[in-house]
Amino acid sequence: MPLSEMLTPHLNLWLERDGQVVLSVWRVQLLAAIDQTGSISAAAEHMQVQYRLAWDRLDQMERGLGLRLVDRHAGGAGGGGAHLTAVGRDLVDRFNALAEEVDGRLAEQFQQSFGDV
Secondary structure (H helix, E strand, O other), rough: OOOHHHHHOOOEEEEEEEOOOEHHHHHHHHHHHHHHHHOHHHHHHHOOOOHHHHHHHHHHHHHHHOOOOOEEEEOOOOOOOEEEEEHHHHHHHHHHHHHHHHHHHHHHHHHHOOOOO
């Protein structure tokens, strides 16, 4: 069996600003979960992380980018909520498109490098 059929290449993609991570696969998944669930706490539960970690990462992304990614609504009798801003949604889409392109190129290069081994 060729080595290329036994191995699967992977990359961990992230974007930094001034040496600080502002977007990564995990962080973009968090943003998507916030958008899907309508709540930071529900997104944290969905991602199986503590609420505080989700909140901290969201804060790091927004501070690092200098952009508001999520609109938050304070809780009360009807509960709170959160959803992505237009900028947040655009960054999720752009990051996911980049990640898909990188994965495709990685697969091609992997076949070239390991396909005959």
